[in-house]
Amino acid sequence: MEKKIGEVLLSVDHISLAFGGVKALTDICFDIREKEVFAIIGPNGAGKTSMLNVINGFYHPQEGEITYKGVHRKQMKSHDAAVQGIARTFQNVALFKGMSTLDNIMTGRIIHMKRNMFWQACYLGPARKEEMENREYVEDIIEFLEIQSIRRTPVGRLPYGLQKRVELGRALAMEPDLLLLDEPMAGMNIEEKQDMCRFVLDVNDQYGTTIALIEHDMGVVMDISDKVVVLDYGKKLAEGTPDEVRGNQTVIDAYLGVPHN
Amino acid sequence: MTEAAATEKLSQVLDTIPKLLLDHAKKRADRPANRLKDLGIWQTWTWSEVADEVRNLACGLAKIGFQRGDKLAVIGDNRPRLYWSMVAVQALGGIPVPLYQDSVAGEMVYVLENADVKYAIVQNQEQTDKLLEIKDRLPILEHICYEEPRGMRDYTQEFIHYYKDIQEKGSIFHSENPDFYLHEIEQGHGSDIAIFLYTSGTTGKPKGVVLTQDNLLITSLNCLAFDNITGEEEVLAYLPMAWVGDNLFSFAQAYVAGFCVNCPEGPETVMTDLREIGPTYYFAPPAVYESVLTKVMIRMEDAGKIKRSMFIYFMDLAKSVGIRILDGKSVSIAEKVLYGLGNLLVYGPLRNNLGLSRTRLAYTAGEAIGPEIFSFFRSLGINIKQLYGQTEATVFICAQPDGEVKSDTVGKIFPGVELRLSDNNEVFYRSPGVFHSYYKNPESTAETKDAEGWVATGDAGFIDDDGHLKIIDRAKDVGLMNDDSMFAPKYIENKLKFFPFIKEAVAFGHKKDYVSAFLCIDIEAVGNWAERQNLAYSGYTDLSARSEVYNLLQECVETVNSDLARDEKLSGSQIKRFLLLHKELDADDGELTRTRKVRRRIIAEKYDVLIDALDDPKQTHCEIESEMTFEDGRTGIVSADLQIREAERHKTQLHTRAA
Numbered sequence: 001m002e003k004k005i006g007e008v009l010l011s012v013d014h015i016s017l018a019f020g021g022v023k024a025l026t027d028i029c030f031d032i033r034e035k036e037v038f039a040i041i042g043p044n045g046a047g048k049t050s051m052l053n054v055i056n057g058f059y060h061p062q063e064g065e066i067t068y069k070g071v072h073r074k075q076m077k078s079h080d081a082a083v084q085g086i087a088r089t090f091q092n093v094a095l096f097k098g099m100s101t102l103d104n105i106m107t108g109r110i111i112h113m114k115r116n117m118f119w120q121a122c123y124l125g126p127a128r129k130e131e132m133e134n135r136e137y138v139e140d141i142i143e144f145l146e147i148q149s150i151r152r153t154p155v156g157r158l159p160y161g162l163q164k165r166v167e168l169g170r171a172l173a174m175e176p177d178l179l180l181l182d183e184p185m186a187g188m189n190i191e192e193k194q195d196m197c198r199f200v201l202d203v204n205d206q207y208g209t210t211i212a213l214i215e216h217d218m219g220v221v222m223d224i225s226d227k228v229v230v231l232d233y234g235k236k237l238a239e240g241t242p243d244e245v246r247g248n249q250t251v252i253d254a255y256l257g258v259p260h261n
Numbered sequence: 262m263t264e265a266a267a268t269e270k271l272s273q274v275l276d277t278i279p280k281l282l283l284d285h286a287k288k289r290a291d292r293p294a295n296r297l298k299d300l301g302i303w304q305t306w307t308w309s310e311v312a313d314e315v316r317n318l319a320c321g322l323a324k325i326g327f328q329r330g331d332k333l334a335v336i337g338d339n340r341p342r343l344y345w346s347m348v349a350v351q352a353l354g355g356i357p358v359p360l361y362q363d364s365v366a367g368e369m370v371y372v373l374e375n376a377d378v379k380y381a382i383v384q385n386q387e388q389t390d391k392l393l394e395i396k397d398r399l400p401i402l403e404h405i406c407y408e409e410p411r412g413m414r415d416y417t418q419e420f421i422h423y424y425k426d427i428q429e430k431g432s433i434f435h436s437e438n439p440d441f442y443l444h445e446i447e448q449g450h451g452s453d454i455a456i457f458l459y460t461s462g463t464t465g466k467p468k469g470v471v472l473t474q475d476n477l478l479i480t481s482l483n484c485l486a487f488d489n490i491t492g493e494e495e496v497l498a499y500l501p502m503a504w505v506g507d508n509l510f511s512f513a514q515a516y517v518a519g520f521c522v523n524c525p526e527g528p529e530t531v532m533t534d535l536r537e538i539g540p541t542y543y544f545a546p547p548a549v550y551e552s553v554l555t556k557v558m559i560r561m562e563d564a565g566k567i568k569r570s571m572f573i574y575f576m577d578l579a580k581s582v583g584i585r586i587l588d589g590k591s592v593s594i595a596e597k598v599l600y601g602l603g604n605l606l607v608y609g610p611l612r613n614n615l616g617l618s619r620t621r622l623a624y625t626a627g628e629a630i631g632p633e634i635f636s637f638f639r640s641l642g643i644n645i646k647q648l649y650g651q652t653e654a655t656v657f658i659c660a661q662p663d664g665e666v667k668s669d670t671v672g673k674i675f676p677g678v679e680l681r682l683s684d685n686n687e688v689f690y691r692s693p694g695v696f697h698s699y700y701k702n703p704e705s706t707a708e709t710k711d712a713e714g715w716v717a718t719g720d721a722g723f724i725d726d727d728g729h730l731k732i733i734d735r736a737k738d739v740g741l742m743n744d745d746s747m748f749a750p751k752y753i754e755n756k757l758k759f760f761p762f763i764k765e766a767v768a769f770g771h772k773k774d775y776v777s778a779f780l781c782i783d784i785e786a787v788g789n790w791a792e793r794q795n796l797a798y799s800g801y802t803d804l805s806a807r808s809e810v811y812n813l814l815q816e817c818v819e820t821v822n823s824d825l826a827r828d829e830k831l832s833g834s835q836i837k838r839f840l841l842l843h844k845e846l847d848a849d850d851g852e853l854t855r856t857r858k859v860r861r862r863i864i865a866e867k868y869d870v871l872i873d874a875l876d877d878p879k880q881t882h883c884e885i886e887s888e889m890t891f892e893d894g895r896t897g898i899v900s901a902d903l904q905i906r907e908a909e910r911h912k913t914q915l916h917t918r919a920a
Contacts, residue, residue, distance in 0.1 A: 102301075135301075136300060139300035139301045139302075140300065142300075142301065143300065143411075144411075146527075148301070148526045148527055148529070148530050149526075149527065149529035149530045149533065151301060152533070191893065194893065202412070206411075206412075206414075
């Protein structure tokens with residue numbers, strides 16, 4: 001079935017980012033469209049995670065502009081990104097290890113809970129109703145990700161692949177418009193990768209979430225992305241559909257290396 | 262005739278399951294009938310709600326063209342809606358055909374074709390995809406109905422229906438034709454065919470066992486009386502719906518007695534759900550009890566010193582006292598007090614942790630259960646009993662009455678059952694549960710069931726002094742060795758499998774000079790053992806090739822040998838040579854049946870190189886390459902170089918038992 005890719009959701013315009021003298025990103029431009037699975041690839045140190053952090057509002061680029069949902073973005077705090085509908089997962093799992101799967105995913109609902117701490121502590125009337133609504137949403141996600149059996153298990157005790165899944169669940173709980181995944185398949189075995197791919201595609205399909213992901217596993221990227229951007233040394237090497245990128249000589253050179261005479 | 266009057270008339274003769282449903286909906290309308298854990302919370306349906314759900318579904322099926330005599334396949338995990346679909350179909354005079362939900366599409370073709378399945382109700386997208394994959398090969402299959410809408414948005418084919426849409430159609434149909442449903446039920450009788458159950462097929466193609474409403478209902482009634490089962494029970498339905506046991510324990514009996522059937526959230530959550538429900542009546546094959554015991558033991562090994570010694574002390578006490586209490590025999594006051602203390606400190610918490618706190622009655626069947634496992638549960642105060650049966654008998658042939666429970670027999674002859682043994686010790690029975698026929702297979706029917714209704718079980722056994730039946734092996738598997746000693750492979754294999762380290766065993770000895778065996782390690786138990794020995798390993802193949810592991814299993818084999826040596830008849834079949842297989846025996850590779858029974862012939866063909874090596878006393882190792890199916894359906898090749906070990910054999914130690 002043909003996927004409906006919509007308007008530009010986020011546009012990155014001539015972004016440059018430097019830490020002192022180190023140029024992490026130089027003059028990067030691309031658009032992420034609604035309902036797209038967008039992949040950023042590149043060798044180690046290419047600036048992929050920096051790019052994600054810029055999108056996320058965690059790093060502030062020295063030059064260039066970001067337009068999100070048609071609004072030109074000014075200086076922002078990174079928590080504003082969450083309110084604006086951007087959720088992410090991390091390269092190294094960043095969950096609350098001592099809390100259960102359910103509680104971890106519930107933390108993703110915090111931005112949707114309006115009652116203050118006093119109400120929640122009393123757990124009366126409106127706060128209770130609110131929690132029940134949010135819990136239902138979380139349970140839907142638990143079912144969606146097929147993690148019912150670990151609902152009450154502290155995440156610290158789970159295998160890595162499942163922790164990654166829980167982290168995806170927490171990001172989904174925010175009901176994001178844009179989901180950033182930083183190496184969702186890193187360190188997984190084949191079976192876990194297949195599961196994760198299926199979930200990424202299902203999220204994209206069922207919730208209509210736009211997904212921007214960083215990934216090293218080329219097979220995965222080429223199979224599930226609609227569009228790929230290749231970075232190397234902070235510069236954009238190529239952009240296009242997986243097939244276009246695969247055939248691009250500069251990309252091949254960057255990945256395999258070229259002889260220096 | 263008004264609806265109430267029509268229901269009244271029907272309830273006078275409750276000879277079918279749909280009629281029983283109407284009766285419960287009237288008499289126990291607000292009692293829970295089914296529960297399903299959905300979105301983390303147990304959802305309950307009362308009997309009156311179930312009656313409505315079933316009626317709407319039945320009318321909906323009739324609306325899309327279901328006729329009397331049509332067959333409907335039911336494929337999925339245990340779900341209330343799937344159970345209801347079986348009742349709905351029976352109400353319409355059709356026949357439900359439950360299939361094993363983990364069969365691959367190719368395996369389903371034969372059954373669906375053989376049973377003339379025209380309609381299918383499946384759980385989810387996975388099962389729908391399987392049916393779509395094989396639909397071209399099934400010209401009769403017309404409609405597919407799915408229960409869970411997830412992922413089904415893009416399935417626009419006309420013959421695919423959503424369960425609730427069908428019910429909606431049914432609800433409208435019912436309001437337009439209010440008499441239709443009751444009229445259909447009225448036409449049903451006890452002698453009607455209730456269900457087709459396909460036997461797993463230890464040999465050859467699966468056979469469709471045809472059972473009637475009478476088979477199910479009379480056997481259920483006998484069982485309720487035998488064990489005082491009431492309408493207040495709680496059971497957890499977690500065994501495959503295609504298996505006769507599930508159909509009797511969590512379907513037919515529930516409709517006869519009116520108790521509540523709980524369905525777990527999914528196959529992985531069974532243990533958690535079991536704890537939450539706390540069933541009063543429980544059925545599990547020996548493998549489940551075994552894995553529970555293994556888990557408890559592993560966790561106790563890792564427990565602190567005080568806890569562990571407390572556990573060991575009280576479990577020893579329970580072994581002598583607990584079993585006697587359960588059997589109603591006398592115990593001294595001191596023992597009672599100590600047992601009470603143990604109950605407070607160990608048994609109670611342990612039962613609670615296993616979800617068996619409220620369990621009044623637990624059954625096991627299918628395979629022999631290890632005496633340690635059996636006495637472990639009984640000593641905890643759980644009334645676990647064995648029964649002997651088969652699909653063709655609607656389960657029950659023999660069962661252990663309360664207070665007369667022995668670990669090595671399968672109990673006394675069940676009420677209503679007649680039993681006799683042939684000259685070669687094969688067990689024959691005749692009962693109200695005896696199956697109608699094998700579907701479209703008169704030759705096999707005639708082979709198994711004679712004109713007077715006696716059925717051959719194919720099992721060899723004998724009746725002991727207390728009137729209990731003891732099963733040794735399949736009658737045809739009992740072989741002769743070259744020196745004419747008896748070789749009962751399953752008996753030996755079961756003895757081996759009673760060790761927690763051994764998951765599967767296959768023994769060879771028929772027409773051979775000595776007995777040899779394949780063993781498969783239990784990766785969980787041996788893995789844990791290896792961890793404690795600081796033995797590093799990379800996976801199953803590596804671990805089972807370790808000489809340390811070989812030493813460990815050699816001890817097990819030699820213990821079995823000394824056990825066999827005690828019996829004059831079986832002493833000759835002590836194991837001489839054995840090897841550890843490099844992969845687990847797997848149903849996906851065709852080595853086991855779906856109920857995890859060893860397929861001897863297939864294994865013998867597949868590993869003939871290994872068997873030759875075992876038979877040749879000069880070989881000390883053997884190379885093997887074998888194909889293996891991964892969980893995602895792809896196949897790969899595993900190769901290994903397996904050692905062969907010799908185990909010590911013992912001289913016959915004649916018992917000084919008074920003859």
